[in-house]
Amino acid sequence: MADLWELECYLATGEQRRQTFADLVSRIRAPAPEAVADLGCGPGDCTVYLRECWPFARITGVDQSPQMLAAARRYAVPGKLGFQLADVRSWRPAEPLDVLVSSAALQCVVRHTELFERYLGLLKPAGWFAFQVPADSGVPRQSLLSKLCAAPRWHERIGPLVYPTKWVADPEEYRRVLLGLGCRVTVWETVYRHVLPGADAVFRWMRGTGLPRELARLPADERREFLTEYAGLLRQTYPRQEFGTVLPYRSLFVVAQKPG
Numbered sequence: 001m002a003d004l005w006e007l008e009c010y011l012a013t014g015e016q017r018r019q020t021f022a023d024l025v026s027r028i029r030a031p032a033p034e035a036v037a038d039l040g041c042g043p044g045d046c047t048v049y050l051r052e053c054w055p056f057a058r059i060t061g062v063d064q065s066p067q068m069l070a071a072a073r074r075y076a077v078p079g080k081l082g083f084q085l086a087d088v089r090s091w092r093p094a095e096p097l098d099v100l101v102s103s104a105a106l107q108c109v110v111r112h113t114e115l116f117e118r119y120l121g122l123l124k125p126a127g128w129f130a131f132q133v134p135a136d137s138g139v140p141r142q143s144l145l146s147k148l149c150a151a152p153r154w155h156e157r158i159g160p161l162v163y164p165t166k167w168v169a170d171p172e173e174y175r176r177v178l179l180g181l182g183c184r185v186t187v188w189e190t191v192y193r194h195v196l197p198g199a200d201a202v203f204r205w206m207r208g209t210g211l212p213r214e215l216a217r218l219p220a221d222e223r224r225e226f227l228t229e230y231a232g233l234l235r236q237t238y239p240r241q242e243f244g245t246v247l248p249y250r251s252l253f254v255v256a257q258k259p260g
């Protein structure tokens with residue numbers, strides 16, 4: 001469904017995604033890691049930043065989407081930066097890791113806190129596990145969509161929406177689980193105020209991050225009508241200003257160091 005998820009719209013969010021990724025990685029105090037992995041690496045435009053941080057590391061990006069990995073492979077450097085098609089729930093590295101990062105991916109994985117023990121087991125002693133997930137449930141760009149779906153015109157054919165962000169745990173639950181596994185843990189949240197260029201910038205952002213699959217239940221012409229209505233609501237709520245459109249965006253960060 002090209003109108004529900006568009007790789008081009010997703011790639012256009014690169015500047016904002018890289019900012020979040022850099023903020024996450026800035027809190028990893030690994031002096032000279034040899035083996036690093038990025039779980040749910042997407043199109044690799046964030047993963048490649050790890051080369052700037054740790055030029056001597058062997059870096060692996062892991063993702064289950066062939067489309068994302070096709071985009072990522074342009075950054076591959078033999079022996080330095082590679083990409084693997086795999087599910088992050090079961091992936092195993094070829095060697096023990098110094099750093100395991102994941103940005104904006106674990107929210108797609110149900111009960112991902114149950115994976116933390118296994119992830120720590122993939123790390124060397126004193127290794128780092130750091131991840132970021134969006135913490136934006138209930139924000140206007142989502143509640144507008146839910147309200148529109150609930151309107152009499154659409155309700156019966158679309159049904160209730162399920163957002164991927166529903167798998168984000170409470171910040172203190174993350175802390176509790178990782179402290180329980182013996183880690184030193186830092187947890188924080190940042191609300192970005194991204195400035196997006198162009199017309200219908202928030203609508204394009206939503207198409208880039210993926211509109212709910214339930215909308216595919218509508219036939220193409222009605223889906224277009226629905227999306228036009230949604231774009232109009234977004235324009236009112238996130239007005240375009242002379243410098244661009246401001247998108248408030250809350251991210252939750254967790255950085256844990258395994259015991260040495």
Ligand SMILES: C[S@@+](CC[C@H](N)C(=O)[O-])C[C@H]1O[C@@H](n2cnc3c(N)ncnc32)[C@H](O)[C@@H]1O
Pocket residue numbers: 017021039040041042043046062063064065068086087088089102103104105108109
């Ligand atoms: C929102 S993108 C984030 C990509 C990248 N980390 C970034 O910050 O730009 C989420 C990525 O996680 C991947 N993903 C979700 N669940 C996954 C799983 N179980 N195994 C592997 N990849 C997964 C998706 O395919 C997608 O590429």
